[in-house]
Amino acid sequence: MPHHVTVGVDGSPESRAAARWAAQEADVRHVPLRLVHAVDWPLDPVFPGLGRQDVDRWADQALTEAVDELHQRHPRLEITTRCLAARPAAALASEAADAGLLVLGSRGLGGLVGFIVGSVALSTLVATGTPVVMVRVADDPDSPRIGSGSEVVLGVDIHESCDRVLAFAFEEAARRNCVLRAVHGWKMPTAYRYVPFFDPDAEQDIGRSVTHMVDDMLLPWRHKFPDVDVSHSVFMGSAGDHLVRASHGAQLVVVGRHLRRSPLGTHLGSVAHAVLHHAAAPVAVVAHE
Structure with a gap:
């Protein structure tokens, strides 16, 4: 079965x-x-x-x-x-x-x-x-219906190997025949807090580098799901806040969590926790190693 x-x-x-x-x-x-x-x-x-x-x-x-x-x-x-x-x-x-x-x-x-x-x-x-x-x-699924054209929103973490999360999000977007919007938030390295004369160009360079990393992460999945229209949003700030804002009008929000073997701890990261409690759409939580 x-x-x-x-x-x-x-x-x-x-x-x-x-x-x-x-x-x-x-x-x-x-x-x-x-x-x-x-x-x-x-x-x-x-x-x-x-x-x-x-x-x-x-x-x-x-x-x-x-x-x-x-x-x-x-x-x-x-x-x-x-x-x-x-x-x-x-x-x-x-x-x-x-x-x-x-x-x-x-x-x-x-x-x-x-x-x-x-x-x-x-x-x-x-x-x-x-x-x-x-x-x-x-x-309630009566409105909107699956396939109505709204987005599946995906929280992307470039520092993790999260193929299960990516596969789930692409499959859901393909089933719904809608856009997949990948969202990633990044922060300046801690060391920059102690730089007395901060170069604004460094922020732009880091932003471009992060964007390229997101593109590289999504590329194999674009090839695997050529019919899925993919967009991405890369920004400096809280990923949880941005995902919550992006959830308005979305059919589904997809986030990952670490599959922990230890019984201790909440087993939910701060991003998943924020999205679970404040998203305006159904939330899929996909465990990954």
Whole structure:
């Protein structure tokens, strides 16, 4: 079976939005969709008096309602379900192991743009090497639709070997038949802080050098995906801030994170963290070595 798309479902508006986005992605990839519902049993004392049968009935209802809605939107899509009694983060990470993509829902920041990334979503994201897409209720796939012509925005790090991130972004742009916009931010070397007479031409020279490095990084992928229209934006400043600004009107923002083997640390860099919490579009986080 080809790599399927997995999505976490719990009956909430956030998970329903994630399921709709995941179904659309599975449809355009021509792969099955798997809905996963996980409950950490027992729920007492959080929900006193709630029995196991009640929990099972609630889970079945959430999955049934999601399947019915998605089949109405995508009648030919193959949909399977999994209901697990386990910690949600561990269950979702385990279910993502054989998936091509994991999709999770997240609450928006009210009238502000951005995400509230809960502990389950964050724990799941750092526990799997599978690409993860975070979706908000506001990211309902009815508008815009895949292929509407807006951009896929990619955060590029010239100091890392991130072929998995580049491959994912180019593939998504090709599926959507839209522009891929690569973004890279750079900073002046620390030593320049101590130069008493700074030469402004040095900044321009560094900027041109960085631009050439970005071009060199993208070149093999331009050849591999000749039909993808690629643009890039290289600037001095915070990559996270620029990616957040670029996310307005984008179909998807793609960033990388280090695949760390140690259990210590957040496993998310500052750029991925900023984009996850403040982007105005769904965010794909792709792990790389």
